[in-house]
Amino acid sequence: MKFAKLAVSAIALSVLVACQSTAPSQTQSTKVSNRSSGVNVAKAPEQFNDSDISVPAFFNTQGLENCTFDVDNEHPACPLKKPIVRMYFSGTDVGGEGQGVDALRAYDDTQLLFMLENQFSGINRYRIVTRDDAVIDAESATVLEQQGAAKAADYFSGSGPLLPDYVVKIDTLRTVKNEGSITGWMDYTLELTAATINPRTREIMSYPNLGKVRVKSEEVRDRSELKFIMANNRYVSGFRYNDSAHVNAVINDMASRGIDILLTRMLSEIPASAQVLGIKGDQISLDRGQNAGVLPNETMIVFQYEAGFVEPIGVARVQPSINSANGTIVRWKNSRLADQIERSASNGIYRPSNGVKIFAISVGTPAGFLENRT
Structure with missing residues (x-):
């Protein structure tokens, strides 16, 4: 279900849909009486269980390399247009x-x-x-x-x-x-x-x-x-x-x-998405920031993408600048891949190679955003 397939715009960013009972819990809801609508905000990374570290449904990382961030002349294949x-x-x-x-x-x-x-x-x-x-x-x-x-x-x-x-x-x-x-x-x-x-x-x-x-x-x-x-x-x-x-x-x-x-x-x-340039220890560097809609204190799932397959690595807290962002992996996924990357990052800067890419994708409104920005 993407805008790019429905109309001329390339709005087809990663989409988060309502989690079913078997899906990981990446947001939390405030309950209000009398059938009022509640506010869903992203859980802090410290609140994630291992099963919560999962890539949201319908994410779209195809064509990120085409993005120019020229607001008046963005490439039509850029999913962040x-x-x-x-x-x-x-x-x-x-x-x-x-x-x-x-x-x-x-x-x-x-x-x-x-x-x-x-x-x-x-x-x-x-x-x-x-x-x-x-x-x-x-x-x-x-x-x-x-x-x-x-x-x-x-x-x-x-x-x-x-x-x-x-x-x-x-x-x-x-x-x-x-x-x-x-x-x-x-x-x-x-x-x-x-x-x-x-x-x-x-x-x-x-x-x-x-x-x-x-x-x-x-x-x-x-x-x-x-x-x-x-x-x-x-x-x-x-x-x-x-x-x-x-x-x-x-x-x-x-x-x-x-x-x-x-x-x-x-x-x-419409979550924010960015590519991970490198990992050093628990620190990550992203190639996009406010220009791609990354918000302060953003909770993001970090995952590896290769040949159409995705594998979650961890959950991070991210702070953006205008054109880039830095973050900290608060909890690593309990998996062989995450262990390998964590070990490599502990000895220097881990950079994906050989066609492998690592991305980060937001999971909802950052905690504190409504209080501080609205």
Whole structure:
């Protein structure tokens, strides 16, 4: 299941799919009540058992040698070529009964769109075409004012907006339920459903499959903050459920959590991949870094690739620079191959030879990424 087989883009990076009960455990899930969506993050390398050190399904290392990392002229055979994407908040529906429905209906999705653009561009696995026309228009006016018409025309000549390979459509459903007659609580639910569309063929793509995200207000606000008091069927005090500013603040926090969950799913569906140049002791050197979407504290499986066969070697923690990365193999696989490489690396620098290649592939959102970067 690769984008390269479905459309023109070469987005076919290594894909992580949901693990079955017999599969190794490389991520961990936080459980949230009331059918809310949880956040999946990669386990730290120290938490891996030997059986967890396994290459994720549907990885793709074919054609990595073709990558040039020229963002405007990347080789079409490079599996790390970043698709150009434009994002939309499309269908919006509001449901619920009783108090607060009107204020919920007044919520504007525009800020959600810009939040989504900013978060997804930060993982460096897509090229995002912004829909923030107000900022672009303001900058164009500033260039014209400061540089004059001739320089402004020269500055903008020969360039134009990027044409998207895909569009990502987010549909939202916002619902509200209030419990109690005199003393009550507002319970909000936000559902986000994502779809990737090929604008040339109008095909809804099956990959990446981000699914549906459900967020409840109790995850971002203590329930006591949403308490209100009524008298004679009229608002008296507490949470101002009819004030759109107060409602917007709650929905914004819920949306931020929902986007975080979508982001973690994207990082699992489209992992980062790099080639290992050498191993010295427990240290590894990678030929790609932030330019290939490798994130700080990335948990990566290190494996050997030869003649179509793969064999895991260990699990590492990786820190990227712009164009490369270095890491530490925290746990070696219990295998003859891993033992041989470990011994060779302990006596100097081990470099693959004779057509053998060693790669590293990420297994999901690094621990601490959401707290530190979103």
